[in-house]
Amino acid sequence: MPTLVGISILAGGLFVMQGILDLIRSRVLVRIGGALDEDVSGRVFDAILRLPMKVAKVGDGLQPLRDLDSVRSFLSGLGPIALFDLPWLPLYIGICYLLHPWLGYTALGGAIILVALTLLTEALTRRPTKAAATFAASRSELAQAGHRNAESIVVMGMAGRMVQRWAEADRQYMAGQWNASDVVGGLGAVSKVLRMVLQSAMLGVGAFLVIRQDATAGIIIAGSILAARALAPVDLAIAHWKAFAACRQSWQRLNKLLTLLPPEQAPMLLPAPRERLTVESASGAPPAAPSWCCRTSRSSSSAAAASA
Numbered sequence: 001m002p003t004l005v006g007i008s009i010l011a012g013g014l015f016v017m018q019g020i021l022d023l024i025r026s027r028v029l030v031r032i033g034g035a036l037d038e039d040v041s042g043r044v045f046d047a048i049l050r051l052p053m054k055v056a057k058v059g060d061g062l063q064p065l066r067d068l069d070s071v072r073s074f075l076s077g078l079g080p081i082a083l084f085d086l087p088w089l090p091l092y093i094g095i096c097y098l099l100h101p102w103l104g105y106t107a108l109g110g111a112i113i114l115v116a117l118t119l120l121t122e123a124l125t126r127r128p129t130k131a132a133a134t135f136a137a138s139r140s141e142l143a144q145a146g147h148r149n150a151e152s153i154v155v156m157g158m159a160g161r162m163v164q165r166w167a168e169a170d171r172q173y174m175a176g177q178w179n180a181s182d183v184v185g186g187l188g189a190v191s192k193v194l195r196m197v198l199q200s201a202m203l204g205v206g207a208f209l210v211i212r213q214d215a216t217a218g219i220i221i222a223g224s225i226l227a228a229r230a231l232a233p234v235d236l237a238i239a240h241w242k243a244f245a246a247c248r249q250s251w252q253r254l255n256k257l258l259t260l261l262p263p264e265q266a267p268m269l270l271p272a273p274r275e276r277l278t279v280e281s282a283s284g285a286p287p288a289a290p291s292w293c294c295r296t297s298r299s300s301s302s303a304a305a306a307s308a
Contacts, residue, residue, distance in 0.1 A: 025081065033076035037068060044068050044254065047261040054261065062144075063137055064257055067250035074247035079240040085233035092230030096202075096223055100215050103223045106205050107230055110198035114191055114234040121187045121241045125180055129245040132176030139169040184242040191238045195231045202227040 044064045074080070089111055097104025146153060146162050153159055206220035237244075 029080055030076045033072040036075060037072045040068060040254070041065075043258060043263060046263070047257050050261050050264075051257070063140070064254060067254050070250040071247050071254070074243050077240065077243065078236060079244050079247070082233045082236035082240060083244075086237065089230050089233065092226050096226050096230070099219050099223060099226075100209055102205050102209065103202060103219070106198070106201055107223075107227050110194065110201070110227065110231060111234070113194055114231055114238075117187055117191050117194070118234060118238055118241070121184065121238050122245075124183045124187070125241060125245050128176060128180035128183060129242060130249060132173065132180050133246065133249055135169065135173040135176045139166075139173045142166055142169050180242055180245075184238070188235075188239045191235050195228070195235050198231060199224050199228055 048062070048064055093104060093107045093111060096107040142162075142165060146166070153162055202223045203220055206215065206223045209215040210217050210220060
């Protein structure tokens, strides 16, 4: 009983520490995304203002802002956490191998399958995600054009045609979203099932080793926990791969935009304006008066006096 109580207290303390570390990590990622937005948003908005003077047809002028929001949202979510946890996978597999080589081989086989699924997800989602982004830009451009020219469209009786064009653009956008979501969702479901199969396999291998008296009973639970911790980042990475692909494409578009429009050099600073008005060679005369009665003067007064 004292050992059970001590282990329970230790496990509770470790769980609390894990929760604190996860909370700190999530808050750090949110602040990293905010710092990126603070550093880049000014340049992105400046590029949006100068882009129509460089390119004849801009399209969706607010797309760079949405790209920046996409990058910031990804950095503030669970996607980077999965990528940061992936390097720990060999450590967990190595511990499983130290418990027993068969457990290590079982965990390694499952990890290889899940990593292959991750690479397959990358290959299959690149084109649908890019197509969905293109359709989203066309859809947004059509909506902005309709909003800007609403009065002309209604007066000329083109509202029905604009609705049809919007329906077609929306259909293409939704089809692109469905394709990308179907690929990611299908591979995510396969990876989840494989991870559960691997956990059951670890339990079965551990039980087989205990029956053969090649290991103790505690190795069954230890192997299952280690396998779950080793493969959870892979499962999480596959689940958030769509967001990762969208973030990568947004970052590439932002790089191209900021390369096309580098920051302008600071113009020459002018002296600060002063509240002083100087008038030279001023003349005044009543209407139809001879020129000899006109008077010229030179005066300098404050802005308040000039207004009076």
